[in-house]
Amino acid sequence: MKMKTAILLPPLLTSLLLSISVPAAAAPARPAPAPKLVVVMAVDGLPQEQLVRYRDQFGKGGFRRLLDGGAWFSDAHQAHGTTVTAVGHAAILTGAYPNQHGIVANNWIDRATGQPVYCTEDRTHQYIGEDTDPSDGTSPARLRVDTLGDQLRYATGNRAKVIAVSGKDRGAILLAGKGGTAYMYMEGSGNFASSTWYMQQHPQWVQAYLAGKPQDRYYGQTWRPLLADSAYANDAEGPPFSFSYRGESGKPDADYYKRLKEGPAVDELTLDFARAAIDGEALGANPAGVPDLLGVSLSGHDYVNHRHGPESKMSHDHLQRLDRMLASFFTHLDKRVGADGWMIVLTADHGFANSAEFSQRQRIDAGRIDGKKLLAGLEQHLAATFNGLKPIVNAVPPNIYLDTAAIDKAGIRRADVEAAASKWLQAQAGVADVYTRTRFEESGATGTRQDLLMRRGWHRAESGDIVVVPRAYWAFGSGTSGATHGTPYRYDTSVPLIMMGKRWITPGNYTQYAEVVDIAPTLAALLQVRAPAGAEGRVLTEALRRP
Secondary structure, three states: OOOOOOOOOOHHHHHHHHHOOOOOOOOOOOOOOOOOEEEEEEEOOOOHHHHHHOHHHOOOOOHHHHHHHOEEEEEEEOOOOOOOHHHHHHHHHHOOOHHHHOOOOOEEEOOOOOOEEEOOEOOOOOEOOOOOOOOOEOOOOOOOOOOHHHHHHHHOOOOOOEEEEEOOHHHHHHHHOOOOEEEEEOOOOOOEEOEOOOOOOOOHHHHHHHHOOHHHHHOOOEEOOOOOHHHHOOOOOOOOOOEEOOOOOOOOOHHHHHHHHHOOHHHHHHHHHHHHHHHHOOOOOOOOOOOEEEEEEEOHHHHHHHHHOOOOHHHHHHHHHHHHHHHHHHHHHHHHHOOOOEEEEEEOOOOOOOOHHHHHHOOOOOEEEOHHHHHHHHHHHHHHHOOOOOOEEEEEOOEEEEOHHHHHHOOOOHHHHHHHHHHHHHOOOOEEEEEEHHHHHHHOOOOOHHHHHHHHOOOOOOOOOEEEEEOOOEEEOOOOOOOOOOOOOHHHHEOOEEEEOOOOEOOEEEEEEEEHHHHHHHHHHHHOOOOOOOOOOOOOHHHEOOO
């Protein structure tokens, strides 16, 4: 058996070794605890350009507080081709593009029935205490992926509270996700209500809020400019406007409640209800000690821009009023949650084009495409080309759906019908490009920025077999006033993306390219929960505070 030999060190060397002080390893810096409340806010129809143009007129506590104290990504986009409300709201907290989340428009065609469907329609559920039409938005059943709120609920054993409120049902439902709770403005009564997807009866705090009838306080009031006339000197309209909140019956009625949506009142009511939710649900003071999530979608700016155009005095003034509303709301959050306890992300579901008439006065080629006339002409052309065949099932521009069974029965190649339709459509006034199912599936349609955005916006099961892209500054519509959105051009994709929360966010103007789909993975990283399954965005690490 071999014996181990001990190694003996000289006494002086042993003494030196014992005298050396080895510093202890530095403890890793601990990240700040998660926010008590995360607020995700969408201003419906707010182009980045308007935020920049009117910045000097904002007060200190609203948009300017966000711009000065938050991380502002000045080159941020809704990076998909069909830039409308439902599609943009679905992107915010799923982190997914339409080709995954499945919300391809506000309305599209159900392939099984050939009939139009609404994005949040669910005929198995009804509004609580309110009349419900079959096509009303009552659930997120058509959303094909989960959201950040769903992941937060899962990670906390459903102890985190996820609430969303909006002037539009789709604005609330698509932020709330599958497991949150959505409340939406009812244009027939002026109330906010949820649906039976979420609960059978409103909680007591909602009942108390509704009993106060806050929507009636605007009756007989007039919306007039907030600022001096000189502040609106660069706007497109003439004399200062006035907009009265009244109904034909002489008292608050359905006409009056619907009219509230056309100005700043609907946003003030939405923020009032959000305050009631913060207090009633104790958001940010969760007894389980977990973060809560509040989604707020402010719908008024979209209605104003559609009616008057983003170049108008009314749009300008609405944004100034919204700025003051946000300042008051942020102050409420400071008091209820604590200035160090909450953070916010503010973005938009889409931008906006100027009205065609305004663009024409700027000598820009602009106009409107009458979708009904376009479809009628296409049907006539295809019937003449294919011996009387009627290959179109239905259409909701920009999507056109083909009757593939009829095409196959006639012994005609689907690709030939698509090609004939595409060639005819591209020859029509105002049409820039046409994407077909064959083009999407065979080529991938990823050659240009527009190709990429259109590919992201196309869902194999839900989108049309033919998708029409208007020329820049052209849009679908048959009116002679107002403005719209929905294209892959930058005026429709460019939106604000601002994050504020001094314990978690490093303020500054970040010029790096960013997308709205980056919001969900970034918040997931901050909350230390799994990102939604369909999320394709990146974590905006450059704006996060280092531990």
